[in-house]
Amino acid sequence: MGRRTDGADGPAPLIRHWNGGTWTDVPAAPTGGEPAQLEKVAAAAPDDAWAAGSLADNTSAPIVLQHWDGRKWTKVGHAAPAEGSLSFVGDLAAFGTKSAWLTSFDWDPNGDTQVSRLERWNGSAWQEVSLPAAPGGGEVQPWDITGTGPDDVWVTASAMTGEVSVPLLYHWNGSGWTVREVPAPGEHPTGWVANHAVATGRNSVYVVGKTNDPQSPTATMATRWTGSRWQSLPALPFGEANAAGADGAGRLWIAGWAPGNPHSVLTRWTGTEWATEELPADVTEHSEMSTVLGVAGVPGTKGVLAAGTAGCASDPVQCGVLVSRDLG
Numbered sequence: 001m002g003r004r005t006d007g008a009d010g011p012a013p014l015i016r017h018w019n020g021g022t023w024t025d026v027p028a029a030p031t032g033g034e035p036a037q038l039e040k041v042a043a044a045a046p047d048d049a050w051a052a053g054s055l056a057d058n059t060s061a062p063i064v065l066q067h068w069d070g071r072k073w074t075k076v077g078h079a080a081p082a083e084g085s086l087s088f089v090g091d092l093a094a095f096g097t098k099s100a101w102l103t104s105f106d107w108d109p110n111g112d113t114q115v116s117r118l119e120r121w122n123g124s125a126w127q128e129v130s131l132p133a134a135p136g137g138g139e140v141q142p143w144d145i146t147g148t149g150p151d152d153v154w155v156t157a158s159a160m161t162g163e164v165s166v167p168l169l170y171h172w173n174g175s176g177w178t179v180r181e182v183p184a185p186g187e188h189p190t191g192w193v194a195n196h197a198v199a200t201g202r203n204s205v206y207v208v209g210k211t212n213d214p215q216s217p218t219a220t221m222a223t224r225w226t227g228s229r230w231q232s233l234p235a236l237p238f239g240e241a242n243a244a245g246a247d248g249a250g251r252l253w254i255a256g257w258a259p260g261n262p263h264s265v266l267t268r269w270t271g272t273e274w275a276t277e278e279l280p281a282d283v284t285e286h287s288e289m290s291t292v293l294g295v296a297g298v299p300g301t302k303g304v305l306a307a308g309t310a311g312c313a314s315d316p317v318q319c320g321v322l323v324s325r326d327l328g
Contacts, residue, residue, distance in 0.1 A: 011056055013038045013064070015073065029066045029075040031055065036064050040092035042100065046070060050100050050121075052089045063087045063104055065126075078126060081106035081115075090116075091145045098123035099150035103142045116141040118155060131170055132177050134159030138166060146199040150174060154205050156182075156194040158212070165212040167194035169205070169225060182207050183230050185221050192221060196244035198252055203227030206252050206269075208241050216240065222254070222269075237267050237276045245295030247304035247326065255292035255306060262289035266306060279306075283321055287311050290321055303327035 013028035013036050028038070028051075035056040043049035047070025055061040062080040066073045081087045090103030100121035107114050119126045131140050138159035147153035151174030159166040167182035184192040188211045196208040206224045210217035217240055222233040238256035242264065245253055252269040258276075263284045267276040283290055287310035294307045303326040312319040 011035050011037045013051075013053065013066075015051065027073065029073040031064060031075075034061070038064065038066070039089050042092045042094040043068075044094040044096050044100070048094065048097055050092055050094050052092045052102060052104075054086075054088060061087065063089055065102075076126075082108070084108055084110060085115075090143050093145040093147060093153070095147060095150045095153065099153075101145045101153060101155070102126065103145060103155070105141070114141075116143075118142040131155070131157065132179055134166065134168055135179060135181055136166060137161065140168070142170075143193075143195055144197045146197040146205060147172075148199050148202050152199070152202050154197050154199055156197045156207060156209075158191075158193050163190050163212075165191035165193050167192045167207070167209050169194065169197070169207055180225070182209065182221075183223060183232065184209075185219065185232070185235075188212070188218070196241060196254070198244050198246050200246050200250045200252060206233075206244070208236070208244050208254060210240060220256075233269065234274065237274050238265060243292050243295045243306070243308075245304070246297050247302060248297040248299060249302040250297075253295050253304055253306075255295055255308075257291075263287075264290050264292040264308065266292065266295075279321075280323055283310060283323065287319065287321075292321070298324075298327060301327055 015026045015028050016023045017026045038051045038053035040052045049068035051066045053064040062078040065076040065078050067076050085106040085108045087106050092102050094100040102119045105114050105116040118129045120129050134140050138161040140157050142155050142157045144156040153172040155170040157168045169180050169182050171178045182194050190212040192209055193212050194207045194209040199205045208222050210220045220236045224231045238258040241254050241256040243255040255264050255266050258265050265276055265278050267274045290310040292306045292308040296305050305324050307322045310319050310321045
């Protein structure tokens with residue numbers, strides 16, 4: 001899922017399907033001739049998947065939403081932002097035919113203002129969802145989504161008061177919300193954000209975050225909600241986390257950059273420590289840098305896939321990267 005290399009008309013959505021042995025291209029739904037790219041994908045079943053992205057080079061356009069029914073991709077309408085604003089996808093998750101969730105935000109470059117939203121697919125349309133107020137006040141900005149089913153959905157958010165952010169974790173049990181403040185490992189002038197969440201069971205959700213620094217974080221955090229208490233994890237073995245997910249065995253994996261290393265590294269939580277691994281040599285030896293942007297388990301196996309981009313010496317300058325572990 002992503003885009004084809006920019007051509008004369010700009011980027012075009014790219015979708016590929018793995019049948020267990022080979023990859024095949026699958027046509028995306030038309031985007032009205034507009035250049036576009038797909039950034040997030042989520043599936044509840046082989047015949048129930050969602051893809052979300054954005055149109056390119058547009059001053060005011062809705063995000064791109066497409067649905068897979070097992071045979072083809074179909075465009076699903078979404079409201080456009082206010083004139084002059086740009087829409088961006090935050091996260092996407094799917095738990096059933098009437099339970100898909102989306103976070104997004106509209107950014108006005110002229111006023112440098114942002115409007116965040118959480119939406120739910122009810123089986124026929126996307127509806128905006130209002131989260132309860134933050135315990136300590138502040139504007140709630142939802143971001144990452146995870147869960148194990150329609151009645152077990154987790155959403156990370158930030159409670160913004162000026163430039164100071166407090167990380168939050170919301171839980172939907174199918175009928176109502178609860179909210180908890182995520183414990184930060186220390187004080188910071190602009191607070192902390194929780195930008196990754198991974199559920200590994202109904203009473204087990206990991207939250208990964210960083211200091212609220214617009215340029216680069218000065219520290220990271222990782223913690224787990226056990227259903228009754230928070231369990232702090234040791235410091236991450238890199239400076240910034242770019243992606244997080246669970247493998248087919250339910251083990252937590254995080255991808256990020258280690259200081260001084262131009263390539264992403266992957267680390268797995270063993271239950272007591274971080275076990276860090278580098279990308280395969282055929283990635284690092286043939287590219288100048290790399291970034292892992294997504295981590296996902298493979299159902300029916302203990303394996304995990306990691307996808308992202310790499311800086312290539314040849315044309316195109318930026319290449320796609322897909323690596324796997326424990327699929328054999």
